[in-house]
Amino acid sequence: MMQPWKLEPARDLGMPLGERLRSLRRECGLIETAAHLCWGALTRTYFALAHRLTVRGQEHLPAAAPFILAANHASHLDALVLASVLPWRLRDRIFPVAAGDTFFQTPLLAAFAAGVLNALPMWRRNCGPHALLQLRQRLVEEPCAYILFPEGTRSRDGKIGRFKCGLGMLAAEANVPVVPCHLDGTFAALPPHSWLPRWRKITLTIGEPLCFATTPNERDGWEEIAQTVEGSIRRLGGVELREGFPSQS
Amino acid sequence: MNAETRARLFGYEHAFDHPVTVAIALTVAIALLLAPLIILLLVRLGRVGPAQRTELMQRYRSWLVLIPAMGVPILLGAAWTILGIGILSILCYREYARATGLFREKFISLLVVVGIFAVTFAVADHWYGFFVALFPLSVGLIVALATLADRPQGYIQRVALGVLGFVLFGSALGHLGYMANDTDYRPIMMLFLLAVEANDVFAYITGKTFGRRKLAPHTSPNKTIGGALGALVLTTALVLVLGHYVFAGPPERQGAMREPLVLLGLGVIISVVGQLGDLVLSSIKRDLGLKDMGATIPGHGGLLDRFDSLILAAPAVFHYVGYVRQIGFGLDQPARIFSGG
Numbered sequence: 266m267m268q269p270w271k272l273e274p275a276r277d278l279g280m281p282l283g284e285r286l287r288s289l290r291r292e293c294g295l296i297e298t299a300a301h302l303c304w305g306a307l308t309r310t311y312f313a314l315a316h317r318l319t320v321r322g323q324e325h326l327p328a329a330a331p332f333i334l335a336a337n338h339a340s341h342l343d344a345l346v347l348a349s350v351l352p353w354r355l356r357d358r359i360f361p362v363a364a365g366d367t368f369f370q371t372p373l374l375a376a377f378a379a380g381v382l383n384a385l386p387m388w389r390r391n392c393g394p395h396a397l398l399q400l401r402q403r404l405v406e407e408p409c410a411y412i413l414f415p416e417g418t419r420s421r422d423g424k425i426g427r428f429k430c431g432l433g434m435l436a437a438e439a440n441v442p443v444v445p446c447h448l449d450g451t452f453a454a455l456p457p458h459s460w461l462p463r464w465r466k467i468t469l470t471i472g473e474p475l476c477f478a479t480t481p482n483e484r485d486g487w488e489e490i491a492q493t494v495e496g497s498i499r500r501l502g503g504v505e506l507r508e509g510f511p512s513q514s
Numbered sequence: 515m516n517a518e519t520r521a522r523l524f525g526y527e528h529a530f531d532h533p534v535t536v537a538i539a540l541t542v543a544i545a546l547l548l549a550p551l552i553i554l555l556l557v558r559l560g561r562v563g564p565a566q567r568t569e570l571m572q573r574y575r576s577w578l579v580l581i582p583a584m585g586v587p588i589l590l591g592a593a594w595t596i597l598g599i600g601i602l603s604i605l606c607y608r609e610y611a612r613a614t615g616l617f618r619e620k621f622i623s624l625l626v627v628v629g630i631f632a633v634t635f636a637v638a639d640h641w642y643g644f645f646v647a648l649f650p651l652s653v654g655l656i657v658a659l660a661t662l663a664d665r666p667q668g669y670i671q672r673v674a675l676g677v678l679g680f681v682l683f684g685s686a687l688g689h690l691g692y693m694a695n696d697t698d699y700r701p702i703m704m705l706f707l708l709a710v711e712a713n714d715v716f717a718y719i720t721g722k723t724f725g726r727r728k729l730a731p732h733t734s735p736n737k738t739i740g741g742a743l744g745a746l747v748l749t750t751a752l753v754l755v756l757g758h759y760v761f762a763g764p765p766e767r768q769g770a771m772r773e774p775l776v777l778l779g780l781g782v783i784i785s786v787v788g789q790l791g792d793l794v795l796s797s798i799k800r801d802l803g804l805k806d807m808g809a810t811i812p813g814h815g816g817l818l819d820r821f822d823s824l825i826l827a828a829p830a831v832f833h834y835v836g837y838v839r840q841i842g843f844g845l846d847q848p849a850r851i852f853s854g855g
Contacts, residue, residue: 270671272802275612279809279816294608294617295624357620 286379287369287386289399293357300381301356308349315464316342316454320350322471325444330358331408332442332474335432335494337425337502338414339452342462344382346469347412347446360385361412362400387431389417397434404441411435415491423452425502428495433477433487442474445494447501470501515851522697522847523593530589534701534759538708539589542581549574576811580820588703592694593638595703599691600634602821607683609808609816613798614675621663622676625656629680633688640695641850649685653677682825690828695844701760705753706784706831710823713749713788720744734796742789749788750781757781761839769840776838780831787830788823795822 276290285291293301312318334347344361351359363369365386368378378384387396403409413435415428436443450467475493480486521528530536553570556562562570587594607626611617629652636645656676660669693703721741729737754777761771770776795818799807808816836842 271668273615274802274804275615275617278612278804279806281809292612292618294612295620295627298620 283372283375286372286375287365289385289396289403291379291385293380293383297380297383298357301383302353304381305349305353305356308345312346312349312467315462316450316467318346318349319466319468320471321468322473323350325471325473326351327442327444327474329408330355330410331404332444333404333411333413333432333436334444334446335413335415335498336446336448337420337498338416338418339420339423339448340455340457341419342451342455342467343414343419343448344384344412346448346451346467348382350469350471351410355410357383358407359383359410359412362387362414364389364418385411394434397431401435401439404435405439415494419457420452421457423456425495425499428491430484430487430491432494433480433490434482436477436490437480437482437486438478440476440478442476443490443494444474445472445497445501446470447472447498449502472497472501516848518697519848519851522591522695522699523851524591526590529700532698532701534756535589535704537759538701538704538756539585542585542708546578546581549577572812573814576814580811584707585704588694588700592699595694595699596634596638596691599637599687599694600630602817603630603634603683603687605810605817606687606821606825607679609810609818610679610683610798613802613804613807613816614679616672616675616679619672619676622656622660622672625652625659626676626680626684629655630684630688633684634691637688637691637695639850639852640844640847641853642692645688645692649681652680652684656680686825686829689832690824693828693832693843695847696841697844697847698760699843702835705756705760706827707824708756709749709753709781709784710788710827712752713745713785714792714823716748717741717745717789720748730793730796733793733800737793737796745789746782746785749785750778753777753781753784765840767839767841767846769838771835771839780834783830783834784827787827791823791826794826795819 275292277285277288277292280288280290336343336347344363348359348361361382361384363378363382363384363386365388368382368384369375369386378386385400387400400411404411413432415432416426417429417431418426420426432443435441447470448467449470450465453463454465454467455462475497477486477490477493480490515523530539550571553562553567553574557564557567583598587598604627607630608617611623611626617623629648632652633645633648636642636648657673660673660676690703690706693699693706696702717737718741721736721738721744724740724744725738727739728735729739729742754774757777757780758772761768761777795807799805806815807818810817811820814820832843
């Protein structure tokens with residue numbers, strides 16, 4: 266008897282287009298791959314020329330998926346900067362986790378977010394634990410690289426806000442490194458209330474990966490993860506810790 | 515490009531030159547107009563339940579899109595026909611790749627797609643040498659370049675799936691496009707498409723009426739031996755009658771094509787190979803544990819669920835007719851239209 270082949274149909278097989286674009290099970294084909302590669306080349310060039318992007322700590326990026334890039338969030342440029350510094354061979358595995366109500370509301374925007382940015386939607390209003398569980402499963406199975414902003418929204422004044430628990434629900438008890446990243450200059454380049462980017466310098470500082478394999482997968486653990494990552498990102502940016510924030514050595 | 519070639523490629527004004535084209539187009543148009551009335555009548559008589567009615571209407575609406583999508587390019591000109599079949603090949607491959615998981619192997623998938631593009635070019639160019647060469651060349655390229663990934667685990671599976679994809683949707687389906695290089699491609703292709711699709715319908719209807727014993731219960735539980743034989747008889751009769759008019763012309767062009775025995779052979783080939791193509795796709799679906807290959811066509815499933823019987827029948831008919839007929843498919847026409855030879 267011959268060995269049986271492992272044949273796995275696309276996870277989004279038979280889904281209507283609109284549903285497919287918004288699905289967390291979406292898998293990309295040749296056209297999307299080509300779009301990702303073109304977009305990658307375009308954003309790399311753009312950030313190098315227009316924003317003189319400087320990356321510190323590139324050596325901290327894991328060589329292979331799965332991993333999570335967690336960063337402070339102040340601009341639409343943030344996810345694009347983070348995706349642009351990752352290596353080409355990971356291009357199809359990079360998924361920025363984006364707000365469903367902003368990026369997946371209209372069909373055209375959803376097609377761009379899904380087809381070009383390769384974003385996965387997170388619905389802020391009714392994001393149940395089910396969606397996070399699906400994200401968590403996919404992260405390890407495929408494996409993927411997620412780009413995540415634990416603040417849950419863009420900072421309106423450029424200061425780092427409080428980190429939420431969602432990141433913890435993905436990383437707790439999982440053997441997935443979380444890479445803290447600090448972005449500086451994206452707020453000045455494209456703040457939330459503006460539509461046209463300005464020629465400002467952007468600096469990305471990548472910190473040492475953190476692993477939370479032993480942190481319990483429950484509320485206390487999630488909060489611990491959120492605080493640890495927030496502290497780590499604040500330190501990367503040389504930002505003072507919030508008052509009452511547990512200091513870490 | 516001479517005037518005759520241009521007329522074949524783009525001459526929509528010649529759409530209804532051949533009487534069989536007119537006859538088939540009219541019959542199909544009338545059938546499309548009458549179908550909803552017949553469904554309504556069957557509902558009134560109580561022969562069809564409400565659930566079956568919605569299914570029938572859904573299928574009918576799909577046909578309302580599919581038939582013009584197949585027929586209009588053929589009527590407009592060979593260039594549109596070849597382009598349409600190129601697009602069909604790509605879409606069929608896409609469905610196959612997503613169903614088997616081959617689409618995750620981006621490099622192999624790209625090679626297959628490039629192969630299908632090349633086949634479409636060879637067909638449009640009427641460059642038979644290249645068309646034939648693309649079979650071993652593409653297969654060789656897939657097998658050879660896949661080694662460059664330096665990932666031997668799963669190599670056979672990746673490569674075999676890629677080769678099967680190219681063979682079915684590039685090479686085999688490409689033969690359907692190549693028929694458009696004949697001066698009289700319109701009646702021939704219409705006869706072929708009509709016979710293949712009618713074959714499916716005949717098998718369905720006779721199967722419902724006379725079908726007792728299952729044909730291949732593990733592969734496709736709905737097919738019966740009665741349906742297969744019914745389709746064989748009816749499709750052969752259809753080809754026998756229509757073929758007599760399609761292949762009208764002097765023997766130095768048509769060879770022995772109009773001999774009843776030869777046309778009988780053509781009908782048997784279309785029916786048997788068409789049904790085998792159906793079973794091929796059923797086997798693929800069963801192996802994958804899927805009910806449909808996709809959801810492209812409401813009521814039918816994926817594109818492949820509808821066009822499966824064409825894929826194997828196209829090369830069989832192409833080579834049968836090419837063997838019997840003096841002029842094969844467009845042998846009397848200038849070759850290498852674009853590349854120049």
